[in-house]
Amino acid sequence: MFIDDFIEGIRSYPKAWFFISQHRLWHFVLWTGLFSIILWLSGIYAAWWLADALNNYLFLWFGENLWQGGLLKQIGIVLLLIPIITLMLKFYKYFVLSLFSPLLSIIAEKVQEIDTQQKSPTGIRVFWNNFMRSLYMNLRSLVAELFLTAACFVIAFIPIINIFTPLLLLTVDSYFWGAAMLDYRHEFHGLNGKDSMAWTKKHKGLAIANGIVWNFLLLIPIIGALVGIVLSVTAAGLAANTLQKKAS
Template identity: 35%
Template sequence: MFSIREVLGAIQAYGKAHQFIKQHKLWKWIIIPGIIYCILFLLGIVFVWSYIGDLVDSLMNLLHLKQWVNSLQNSLINFLFILVGFCIRVITILLYISFFKYFFLILGAPLFAFLSEKTEAIMQHRDFPFSWSQFLKDIWRGVKISLRNMVYQTLLTIGLIILAFVPLFGLITPLLTWLVECYYWGFSMMDYTFERRQLSIPESIKYINQHKGMAIGNGLVYYLFIFIPIIAPCYAVIAATIHLQEKKIP
């Protein structure tokens, strides 16, 4: 289980992040990556939508389904096949949206590592000595955590989809799937701070498992901010850093 108080604390950190960004004029680190995020996101949707459409058409031609449907001359069956093709596209787009955030976390690892460090440096009124070796370690750590979380979230989501067919349990499956997604998003954003604290990945996992509410709260707002993609990822990493700094983690 998780603490509701921790969830609320992580949510409130976004308000503090907004004030922090305004006070220290960090907008250029928010807007420019946000625009790149939006462009890549939209280009990906266009590509996936058209590619899946071509793939569906190719499969139908390969299996001679189109010829079969046309030979039946049944408007209902024809409509159902069109609906199936549309549903496949929609499901693929939803999967794309889910995986895109990890793609951007991997692509933006240098920026997120920098933003997290800059946030903490301002809060502590000191500069962290820049080291290329440490910076590259932070980036590689961010990439590994993102890949790990993507795999774990996918496996858990598949398991929940299977369990959705169980009576009654299926009613709460959408909620559990959403919480899993929020948890792993928040986890990825929090780990940049753990790296600076020189916590190993197992130690980071242990801490977050003990404070699931913090990860879920951060990921929950990030999830809502997906509809304002220009600010979503950078706000999330700054909010996570501020919250963990206030908690004085080891």
Template identity: 35%
Template sequence: MALFTNFGIGVSTYGDAHRLIKKHRLWGYVLLPGVINIILFIFVFIAGWHYSDVITHWLFDILGLDKEPTGFLKYLFIALHFVLGLIFKVLFILFYLAIYRYIVLIILSPALALLSERAEQAMFGTKYPFDFKQLLKDILRGALIALRNVFVEFFFMIIFFFVSYIPIIGFISPICLFLVSCYFYGFSMIDYSNERHRLRIGESVLFVRKSKGLAIANGMIFYLILLIPFVGLLFAPSYAVVAATIATEKIRQKDQLIIIQPDKAITENGNN
């Protein structure tokens, strides 16, 4: 039951996130990770476009296809060169998308951590003094969690790859892979709040595992927003981390029967 309750919280807090951002004018903090994300994507796209051509030329060279053909073969080689170049470009982009959340967690970590902090400050009035040493620790933590999640997700990918060949139940494999991917997307966003509350990595893992419905929902909406051209790159990471910040506070306070209003500062005792 808690799974579906937390899933609902994970979905609804995206609306809360928009209202919080709008009311407290957090657009500067929202756009900073988005702009960095777009610059990163453009850089990867240009690099992929360039090196896909380099790889194609290299492949033609080692296969002995670098000599200029004539007649019909000339057009065949041009078509083959175009198709191979396109395949390598697509593979490069797919590879980038496959490791995207880990790149976000590491490179955008300082900007997203700051946004999560400002979102909590808008909710509760809590202020955290800037600490450069702590910032470096946060970046290192993000890298460690990213590496951990890479191996764990890869383990599940192997399992579901073999499950896909089992008759009758094999069809569920793509669905399970999608949910696992969403879970780790959400995990990345939730951990910013967990780190600020000084949860160790193991404690953060247990928190997310207990709130897996939240992680899946947050990651799922994040993934769907990311599919929107340009808008997804600009807003998906920021909205996901603000929604995760609101949701984790709701779950932390749920046992104390404190209702969190994202646009109001609330004390630990639940008084406005």
């Protein structure tokens, strides 16, 4: 089950690309992509600035002799960048989920309407309820993810086991991103928060796969931030529909 769900989650990204092209949804990519790039570049700049500032503080604290030739200072920046960028990516993710929540809901609804030939209820009240639901789910996920991330950093101090820390961090981060993308689809089909989480836990392989591909897309400068979000929410919806059809 897990492997099948995971494979479907990976395969859904090429499907999402062709789906967006076929139904001319690239205007959604443009709007989300531009704002995403601004957030992504701002986060990278902030991470570098913070790492440099902390490193300069250590430079002054321990003395100039320790940083002979500036080599250790550069090494210090790199070592500080790793945890800082990790945290930056997490907060970037939840900034995206919070700021783009209304737009992601619209995109998910459009995908579901095309793929399932169903119509969702509309109106200001429905829109507001969906927006508040998304904020609540995202906040809940953020607290849970930060707790699990802290646990992973604790594991990093345990010999032998600590070699799995990067994989654990990637898995945790990917699961919660995928869960958020799936929740927009579940929202369309009327699942409440509890049922949405239960469905995602049952198909955790899909959630993890969706988040892993999104994380790797972010490694592609500019392009990943431009297309990643819309591809991710589209892929999640299409994959979940496929699994639902197989189960019925």
